[in-house]
Amino acid sequence: MKKSGVTTATLSAQERQKLAFQFFNEVGIIQQLGTALFNKRLPEGLHVSHFSILNHMVRLGDGRTPLALSDAFQVTKGTMTHTLAGLSKRGLIRLEPNASDGRSKLVFLTDAGRDFHKAAIESLGPAFAMLEEKIDFKKLVEVLPLLQEMREVLDSNRDI
Amino acid sequence: MKKSGVTTATLSAQERQKLAFQFFNEVGIIQQLGTALFNKRLPEGLHVSHFSILNHMVRLGDGRTPLALSDAFQVTKGTMTHTLAGLSKRGLIRLEPNASDGRSKLVFLTDAGRDFHKAAIESLGPAFAMLEEKIDFKKLVEVLPLLQEMREVLDSNRDI
DNA sequence: TCCTTATAGTTTGATATCAAACTAATTAGT
DNA sequence: ACTAATTAGTTTGATATCAAACTATAAGGA
Numbered sequence: 001m002k003k004s005g006v007t008t009a010t011l012s013a014q015e016r017q018k019l020a021f022q023f024f025n026e027v028g029i030i031q032q033l034g035t036a037l038f039n040k041r042l043p044e045g046l047h048v049s050h051f052s053i054l055n056h057m058v059r060l061g062d063g064r065t066p067l068a069l070s071d072a073f074q075v076t077k078g079t080m081t082h083t084l085a086g087l088s089k090r091g092l093i094r095l096e097p098n099a100s101d102g103r104s105k106l107v108f109l110t111d112a113g114r115d116f117h118k119a120a121i122e123s124l125g126p127a128f129a130m131l132e133e134k135i136d137f138k139k140l141v142e143v144l145p146l147l148q149e150m151r152e153v154l155d156s157n158r159d160i
Numbered sequence: 161m162k163k164s165g166v167t168t169a170t171l172s173a174q175e176r177q178k179l180a181f182q183f184f185n186e187v188g189i190i191q192q193l194g195t196a197l198f199n200k201r202l203p204e205g206l207h208v209s210h211f212s213i214l215n216h217m218v219r220l221g222d223g224r225t226p227l228a229l230s231d232a233f234q235v236t237k238g239t240m241t242h243t244l245a246g247l248s249k250r251g252l253i254r255l256e257p258n259a260s261d262g263r264s265k266l267v268f269l270t271d272a273g274r275d276f277h278k279a280a281i282e283s284l285g286p287a288f289a290m291l292e293e294k295i296d297f298k299k300l301v302e303v304l305p306l307l308q309e310m311r312e313v314l315d316s317n318r319d320i
Numbered sequence: 321t322c323c324t325t326a327t328a329g330t331t332t333g334a335t336a337t338c339a340a341a342c343t344a345a346t347t348a349g350t
Numbered sequence: 351a352c353t354a355a356t357t358a359g360t361t362t363g364a365t366a367t368c369a370a371a372c373t374a375t376a377a378g379g380a
Contacts, residue, residue: 016297017281017288021215023300024194026307029234031191033314034184036368049336055181067358074189079337081360103345103358121177128177130320134313137176139306140183146299147186153294154193160290196338209366227328239367241330263328263375324379331372338364347356 041123046090049073049083054092054109054117062109065098069107074155092116201283206250209233209243214252214269214277222269225258229267234315252276 011019038048053069070080084107087093092113098104109117171179198208213229230240244267247253252273258264269277 011297011301016292018219019297019300019304020288020291022304023307024191024198025212025233026304026311027187027191027194029311030307030314031184031187032234032367033311033318034187036318037314037320038184039368045335047336052185059178065358073185074192075336076338077359078339078361082336098358101346101358103343105359127320128180130317131180131313132176134317135310137171137179140179141171143303143306144179144182144186146303147183147190150295151186151189151193153291154190154197157290157294158193158197160197160287192337199338205365207366225328235366236368237329238331238369242366258328261328261376263373265329322380325377327374327376329373329375332370334368336365336367338366340362342361343359345356345358347354349354350352 037127038124041127042120046086046120047083049075049079050087050092051117051120053083053087053107054113054120057093057107057109058114058117062093063106065104065106067104074151087113090116197287198284201287202280206246206280207243209235210247210252211277211280213243213247213267214273214280217253217267217269218274218277222253223266225264225266227264234311247273250276 035048038051042048042051052073056069056072057064066080066084067077069084070077073080075083084093084095088095090112091110094108094110096106096108098106195208198211202208202211212233216229216232217224226240226244227237229244230237233240235243244253244255248255250272251270254268254270256266256268258266
């Protein structure tokens with residue numbers, strides 16, 4: 001794998017610091033812009049956070065606990081309570097008691113939730129088309145492992 | 161070339177969609193965890209957003225307008241007003257009228273701001289050490305170009 | 321000059337998120 | 351079995367952010 005620009009030889013402490021800031025800065029901006037792009041395409045009052053949960057359940061199955069979801073998305077339990085309340089109020093999910101644990105609940109997709117997810121995917125079409133036109137998705141494949149690694153490192157070192 | 165997993169040959173529309181969701185999901189989580197990690201190390205009441213602005217001015221010079229800063233960090237003008245107010249209240253920056261434009265202001269670092277920046281960098285030391293130990297920074301170098309590209313694409317297609 | 325439009329910054333109202341305190345149910349240690 | 355510790359979810363209070371309306375200044379065209 002060839003590379004250009006910054007040499008791979010050695011990075012000074014200062015270079016590493018600058019790199020890290022750049023990395024987190026870009027990540028933060030991408031997150032903001034990406035969220036804004038998605039939000040704009042979703043119906044009034046619905047946020048990417050809502051869509052993400054529906055998407056997660058459509059792809060990986062429903063019947064999970066709120067805690068499992070807050071783990072998957074790395075948000076606090078309180079945030080998940082809030083997000084699920086929004087979905088529930090709109091009838092996109094159903095919250096049922098968990099028979100095997102009285103403290104817990106299970107989250108299920110409703111038909112409306114599946115429909116909404118499908119419609120949301122459709123309405124994201126133009127944004128996807130734009131991305132596909134401008135970005136070489138094979139590069140995304142190459143980049144994902146580092147992102148996952150970074151996420152895992154950050155996740156398992158929260159107490160640092 | 162392996163046959164399992166995603167090959168670089170061709171990606172179906174569905175694979176591309178899944179990739180994009182994964183990408184934005186990882187980015188969102190990294191942003192959250194990274195922000196949390198940094199915030200924890202900053203003094204009470206100060207947020208990464210404050211530090212980032214100080215860092216920007218230390219590295220690239222002060223005397224910029226709030227609008228230039230909101231552009232650089234891709235936040236709204238209102239958000240920048242709020243963030244600068246926080247910095248100003250703590251005496252870390254000075255806001256002066258812009259002699260060449262009555263509508264505008266200029267943002268300057270104070271000595272306290274420079275001191276604080278230095279101290280913040282120090283207090284981020286352990287977090288950096290952890291990252292440096294766990295992450296190969298050369299990989300960061302390789303990943304930055306795509307992140308920048310993605311940021312630019314998203315930035316120049318806000319209206320999609 | 322006067323009027324229209326554009327620009328810089330502020331304000332307002334809403335919301336997503338976090339951290340921490342709280343409640344209720346389960347599990348574990350003795 | 352009983353108490354202590356843990357766990358799932360909710361609530362509370364704070365704050366960072368956004369979008370949109372607003373204010374004040376600047377620039378341009380007739």
